[in-house]
Amino acid sequence: MATDPVPQIEEAIGLWTGVQCPNEAGRRGLEDFCALIKEFEALRGTMVFEDEPATFEAALRAEAEPEA
């Protein structure tokens, strides 16, 4: 990542939520986001148009053990 994204992320959080960075631990946590962003990059294209949260409960029932 070319520039340090942490200051921008802090600013966005403040704007959206009114929550301020509480301490160094919070700032360090944002630094980990570069890794999380890369993980999401690796997953791009896997979600399909029809996916939605409700499919989880349907899957729970569909995958149940027949005699359970």
Place this chain on the structure above:
Amino acid sequence: MSDLALLSVTEAADAFAKGEATAEAMVRACLARIDAFDAEVNSVVRLDREEALAAAAAQDKARAAGAALGPLAGVPMMHKDMYYRAGRVSTCGSAIRRDFVPSVTATVLRRLDAAGAIDMGTLNMAEFAQNPTGHNAHHGDCHNPWNLPYCTGGSSSGSGAGVAARFFAAALGSDTGGSIRLPASICGVTGIKGTQTRVPRTGVMPLSFSMDNVGPLTRTARDSARIMGVISGKDPLDPTSAPEPVPDYEAALTDDLRGLSVAVPREWFFESADPIVVATFEAALEVLKSRGATVTRVSCSSLRAIGTYVAVVSRVEAATIHANWMREHPGDYSVHLSGRLYGGYAIPGTHYLEALSRRGPLLRQFCAEAFAGHHIVATPTLRMRVPTLAETDIDADPEANWARHMAVSANTRPFNYLGLPTVSIPCGFDDRGLPVGMQITARPFAEARALMVADAFQRDTDWHARVPAL
């Protein structure tokens, strides 16, 4: 038995039903053990001594009168300090809720009460159930009864430590990323999280509503089966609770593993695993094989994606419900918790929804890969040996301890995202005398299958029956 505090749930209930022990005597035995040893372990937050003795006396009176007894009649229990009982302080392990008095009683506590269990008070836990080691800056850290400088696992720290120490027969914990299974594994007891939605959450402190689970920590799988039979099932007050009928979990403990096929994933669960943990786990598989089970190594291609998505869901949901306190008094949280919550506000809504939307397809994919021709999935509960409190204290030394702290829950988190029922049972001890745990995961709503395998394992081993020397 000379010390009634050593009785398991089913032993205590049976002794009470047969008139071999009074509920009052069992409660007094537990209180004596707490008085003797909890100053070192620090598992108890609130001890309702007089209320417990009164409840026990009521059970004794009912039995003497010939009343029908519930399946947990006379059994002493305590619960993680996040199960609301109307009129009783529930701190949720925090300073923010140090004076919080709920006006409702959790459905699971009502069900335990109706079954005759004795509630002796509340237990230590990670602050707002949000760390996997059990550290707590407000109530003080809970200590592992097997070796006091070692962590208990969290977030249900007092539940794991107290059951292991024989302070009570069972305790409720909660599990959003492993918070029942981790203290169960680390303290050498049995713990189960059911299928997502199996146990209602009414009157239970939320953490991440998509992945929160209620469940027991006990000495044995049979004990867990009895409690799950009491607390599971549809609750009209919890619209998310599953309507599926609850089977007789104890009747399913048939001790028959012939034809059972066990899948062991090659990926994820053994990455950087400690050799002693792996060797202990492999020895446990041999016990299952000796009873007629077969073990097959399988590939599960979805675990990396699951590892990414599960962190997003829990962080965003936790950050959302804590937003008011994070705005108004963030300094009332421990440093690591406010820091962790803060990051949740940075995750885009699109990514949160993607993580939730992929849950169904990834569950189907995992089941297709792991359960194709197999009945259960077995994995180590932790990849590492039990760490010390100092080695995982991220408030004291975040640079040195962060990675180790987060690695504690690496093997438990995937099953919260997948919503699958999972039991952790003790399967041995490491070279420092601390417990090692094995996870047994079944298909959705097949808690009975997981408990049956756990019970069969415990008939041939005595890891669950060992008592720490305090």
